[in-house]
Amino acid sequence: MSHDPLAASQANSDSSRSKDWGKWMALTAALLGWMFDGAEMGVFSMVGRRAVQDLLGIPLIATKEQEALIGPVFGMIIAVFLVGAATGGVLFGWLGDRVGRVRAMSLSVLTYAIFTGLCGFAQTPLQLGVLRFIAALGMGGEWSLGVALVMEVWPNRSRALMAGLIGAAANAGYFLVGIVGILLTQVIKSLESGLLWAGLPEATVQMLVAYDGWRIMMMLGTLPAVLTFFFRIFVPESERWLEEKAGGSTASMSSVDLWGVLIGTAGPALVIAMCVLPGIIMPLRLLGIVSGVVIAAGGFLFPAIRFVQRDRALGRVPPLQFPIQRMLLGAGLSGVALLGTWGSTQWAMAWAGQLTQGMDRTELGLLWQHPKEYTQLTTSTGAIVGTILAAYFGNLLGRRVSYFALCILSLLSVLGFYQLQNQYGPMFLFTSFILGVMTASFYGWLPLYLPELFSTRLRATGQGFAFNFGRVIAAIGALQIGSLLALLKDVQTLAGVQGGYAVACSVICLVYIAGAILIWFAPETNGKGLPE
Secondary structure, three states, rough: OOOOOHHHHHHHHHHHHHHHHHHHHHHHHHHHHHHHHHHHHHHHHHHHHEEEHHHOOOOOOHHHHHHHHHHHHHHHHHHHHHHHHHHHHHHHHHHHHHOHHHHHHHHHHHHHHHHHHHHOOOOOOHHHHHHHHHHHHHHHHHHHHHHHHHHOOOOHHHHHHHHHHHHHHHHHHHHHHHHHHHHHHHHHHHHHHHHHHHOOHHHHHHHHHHHHHHHHHHHHHHHHHHHHHHHHOOOOOOOOOOOHHOHHHHOOOOOHHHHHHHHHHHHHHHHHHEEEEEOHHHHHHHHHHHHHHHHHHHHHHHHHHHHHHHHHHHOOOOOOOOOHHHHHHHHHHHHHHHHHHHOOHHHHHHHHHHHHOOOOHOOOOOOEEEEEEEEEEEEHHHHHHHHHHHHHHHHOOOOHHHHHHHHHHHHHHHHHHHHOOOOOOHHHHHHHHHHHHHHOOOHHHHHHHHHHHHOOOHHHEEEEEHHHHOOOHHHHHHHHHEEEHHOOOOEEOOOEEEEEHHHHHHHHHHHHHHHHHHHHHHOOOOOOOOOO
């Protein structure tokens, strides 16, 4: 039997080029997915207040009494979205470990694209909340699947760069929404004329362009659906996952276990009920919230617990001990970051709108005509910078020291933004930039750290739970905004703003203190390869 060294060399070269092509395709697909994830979240942060006003029949210029109605409904829809993302992270994470990263990513992107677009047709806050929940299922799944795929395809030395790009891509989506929002308001009259010229009924056109065209912004969310074809045609499956499948380890996953996820969703539903239903005494309310979190944790962990049990029954030695404990620890670290964002930073656009409410912007410069959009642009620009820096310093200083520093700096940036500002303007936008740098930096740190906590065959499930269960914690915080707005309405900030978003968000951001303590119970993984 002859051996042709030239042919062997050519085959190795072709294989190397194929792997390089696959790496770049996986990265491109994941970055696009995360960018649209960010856009999907950012669009509601910007237009959600207007959407709630429209669906409640409240005029564009709301009174203080009407504002008290808008805040709780807005917070409720955000909470429902976060619960959906938590559920989707577990559901699609499990699916990614069972049928492959790429196939599950295609389904997740298709889900959030279609149902985000359908939000533009909602007629009541309830309909909007249901559609946001379903859209969030796909959005939560895409994050965990994309992180697992990229971290498995790219070499260990590139992990910090990849983590920074992951966070930056999502915030680029936020930035894109701000640009689209400005352009939409500039062309809304022309768009209205064009839709009428196209033959749409006048009533339908008025519905679409009313309240700053929030429905059109939501309908644009269907664009990521084209990514599903890109995933299926060009993106290769993770070789690490294929090796695990060939070894039979994916057989330890059973679809019966998903009943646990279904039961787990009853937990957040109980939390929401305890937060919004009137007439419940405080001890019973607190008991219900704690019980809801426990039910959610048990249900969402059930597939992973069953997987570990089957794995051990088959005689497989787990590469890492205590995977369930690591999932809970990761959820705590993610929960701090997410609660800090959704309980404080995400309200910056609504606060900018509130500070400028009633102003006649037609005679003012572009900066004052679009306060929400420019606030979103500055926070998202800062967030892009922050996520890349966080991943870099996570490698330079170690995972624990860098997370501790992020908590302290985020706390200071939130308090500086809400406590020291009392009017919209250049200084407001500068501090919102710093706010974005600090509070979004965790989304460069988490993609670096969470994959290092789990082995390949449980990575998508593990980090899917860890990151997305943090959204359940964040949902509790978002639900408290309405209560805090009423409770602290007479409290003033250091800059003299009485009540409102500034005071409520200043209280929520104290969660960063808990994160600064929790990180010291986490393992240090700096300089180590991904567990097999």
